[in-house]
Amino acid sequence: MNFEAIKAIYVFEMSRFFRTLMQSFISPVISTSLYFVVFGTAIGSRIESVEGISYGAFIVPGLIMLSVMTQATANASFGIYFPKFMGTIYELLSAPVSFFEIVVGYVGAAATKALFIGTVIFVTAHFFVDLPVAHPMAMVAFLLLTCLSFALLGFIIGIWAQNFEQLQLIPLLVITPLVFLGGSFYSVSMLPPIWQTVTMFNPVVYLISGFRWAFFGTADVPIAVSLFAIALFTGACLMVIWWIFKTGYRIKS
Amino acid sequence: MASILSVSDVNKVFEGGHEALKSVSLEIEEGEILALLGPNGAGKTTLISIICGMVNPTGGSVRVGGHDIIDDFREARRLIGLVPQEINLEPFERVLNTVRFSRGLFGKRRDDAKLETILRQLSLWDKKDARIKELSGGMKRRVLIAKALSHEPRILFLDEPTAGVDVELRKDMWQIVRQLKEDGVTIILTTHYIEEAEAIADRVGVISKGEILLIKEKDALMSQMGRKELEIELGAPLDAVPDALAHHALTLSEGGRSLIYSYDTAAERTGITTLLTDVAKAGLVTRDVSTRQSSLEDIFVGLVEDAG
Numbered sequence: 001m002n003f004e005a006i007k008a009i010y011v012f013e014m015s016r017f018f019r020t021l022m023q024s025f026i027s028p029v030i031s032t033s034l035y036f037v038v039f040g041t042a043i044g045s046r047i048e049s050v051e052g053i054s055y056g057a058f059i060v061p062g063l064i065m066l067s068v069m070t071q072a073t074a075n076a077s078f079g080i081y082f083p084k085f086m087g088t089i090y091e092l093l094s095a096p097v098s099f100f101e102i103v104v105g106y107v108g109a110a111a112t113k114a115l116f117i118g119t120v121i122f123v124t125a126h127f128f129v130d131l132p133v134a135h136p137m138a139m140v141a142f143l144l145l146t147c148l149s150f151a152l153l154g155f156i157i158g159i160w161a162q163n164f165e166q167l168q169l170i171p172l173l174v175i176t177p178l179v180f181l182g183g184s185f186y187s188v189s190m191l192p193p194i195w196q197t198v199t200m201f202n203p204v205v206y207l208i209s210g211f212r213w214a215f216f217g218t219a220d221v222p223i224a225v226s227l228f229a230i231a232l233f234t235g236a237c238l239m240v241i242w243w244i245f246k247t248g249y250r251i252k253s
Numbered sequence: 254m255a256s257i258l259s260v261s262d263v264n265k266v267f268e269g270g271h272e273a274l275k276s277v278s279l280e281i282e283e284g285e286i287l288a289l290l291g292p293n294g295a296g297k298t299t300l301i302s303i304i305c306g307m308v309n310p311t312g313g314s315v316r317v318g319g320h321d322i323i324d325d326f327r328e329a330r331r332l333i334g335l336v337p338q339e340i341n342l343e344p345f346e347r348v349l350n351t352v353r354f355s356r357g358l359f360g361k362r363r364d365d366a367k368l369e370t371i372l373r374q375l376s377l378w379d380k381k382d383a384r385i386k387e388l389s390g391g392m393k394r395r396v397l398i399a400k401a402l403s404h405e406p407r408i409l410f411l412d413e414p415t416a417g418v419d420v421e422l423r424k425d426m427w428q429i430v431r432q433l434k435e436d437g438v439t440i441i442l443t444t445h446y447i448e449e450a451e452a453i454a455d456r457v458g459v460i461s462k463g464e465i466l467l468i469k470e471k472d473a474l475m476s477q478m479g480r481k482e483l484e485i486e487l488g489a490p491l492d493a494v495p496d497a498l499a500h501h502a503l504t505l506s507e508g509g510r511s512l513i514y515s516y517d518t519a520a521e522r523t524g525i526t527t528l529l530t531d532v533a534k535a536g537l538v539t540r541d542v543s544t545r546q547s548s549l550e551d552i553f554v555g556l557v558e559d560a561g
Binding site: 012090093096 | 267268305306307308309326327328329330331333335337339341342343344345350353354355356357358359360361362400
């Protein structure tokens with residue numbers, strides 16, 4: 001195992017993040033505050049509670065998931081797409097590095113960045129609402145798994161994308177709608193029965209539900225199902241990445 | 254000398270059917286500078302890309318320092334440094350950081366003292382904290398070399414190292430290459446500048462349309478294949494080669510001031526003595542006599558044209 005290479009990729013990627021630390025830090029703080037002002041105060045004042053939880057607190061897990069999923073995907077996809085775009089990927093391909101080590105370096109860095117942003121939102125939320133955490137270990141585990149699995153997805157997108165438009169396509173057209181429709185700002189039980197059934201085809205529902213369970217002890221779907229869903233998603237991403245590197249898809253002729 | 258790189262029967266057919274390499278075989282000796290000459294699209298970069306692991310060969314095998322590039326890719330790649338043709342660098346990175354990154358990728362522990370030596374050798378040390386985008390084109394090429402040398406490779410590939418650079422920088426690069434050879438690095442460079450191969454290579458390989466046409470010691474190649482020209486400058490211009498000299502296969506220079514005689518240096522008899530005697534007998538006044546060795550370029554053009 002080439003640990004030095006993993007470290008080199010990780011440190012190089014993180015230095016890109018630290019170069020823009022203020023934007024990385026301020027951006028999630030401002031957007032979270034805006035969500036609290038709009039949803040928590042303006043709309044939330046008309047909603048007493050959801051499943052016994054104040055609406056302001058209820059939306060926190062969804063807000064964290066929204067940022068973590070989009071950031072993990074965006075960072076990982078950009079991380080591997082940029083060397084392709086600049087042509088610097090020749091270094092990765094000609095170095096004594098296995099594909100597994102490349103993935104660990106890039107996905108690890110993207111997951112770390114997403115985790116940092118998720119933590120910033122978690123802390124910011126405490127300035128607006130009382131936020132109990134019923135199952136801290138489960139919360140951390142869900143957060144880590146989400147960071148990891150969506151960074152894997154981002155890595156796949158970064159390999160697949162052939163231009164910046166494609167790089168934005170899936171995050172904008174697929175991930176963001178799925179997260180918004182995945183119960184970030186509402187409980188699935190608030191939907192009409194037909195939409196409750198439809199929404200169960202949205203994989204993000206299981207992640208948000210599990211994460212919310214870690215906070216409040218209540219969930220739209222059983223926690224075991226949520227865990228199974230995220231494990232399945234992570235496994236599927238790993239399989240696709242294994243195939244990419246086995247075939248050299250869009251990186252090696 | 255021992256062979257450090259062995260390419261056996263390598264071929265490459267790209268998707269779409271283009272055959273970029275056709276059964277290429279070559280042996281590179283440790284410590285030598287081999288210049289691989291060839292026109293654009295000859296297969297030079299494809300060959301380097303296969304050896305370095307960026308392109309999969311369709312067939313054949315490559316061993317670097319005795320290690321197969323596929324079965325034992327880690328050990329093989331550790332020995333190789335690659336300077337690509339294009340200036341592929343992240344513009345916002347700082348020089349030292351990007352060189353450090355390259356060293357780490359090759360599994361070497363951070364060693365800033367070593368990197369300082371490399372950067373000083375390439376006159377980059379005072380630019381170590383500069384961002385890549387702030388550097389001139391020549392400096393960027395040096396950064397690429399520094400990255401390739403950061404893990405102390407035994408073989409360095411330079412893919413068209415002086416393409417599009419000015420004469421001064423080109424000579425600078427040649428000096429760097431000579432220095433690296435003195436340090437014991439084996440160098441394989443691709444170029445389509447004959448002058449470059451002539452100036453720095455120990456051996457010259459000619460590749461065209463995916464085939465190696467020849468590989469020879471540069472000096473031996475020039476003496477073996479090189480032809481010389483004898484120019485006899487005349488006292489008075491001629492309109493045509495006199496009939497008395499017709500059997501010497503002479504050509505008349507523009508303006509008729511000189512007779513040009515082409516001969517093979519390797520031949521037992523060059524025919525020069527007879528020619529000079531016949532010139533005198535023909536009543537021509539000789540003002541001067543000079544010879545000229547045909548350049549590597551003439552040889553190269555001849556080979557590629559023959560192959561075409």
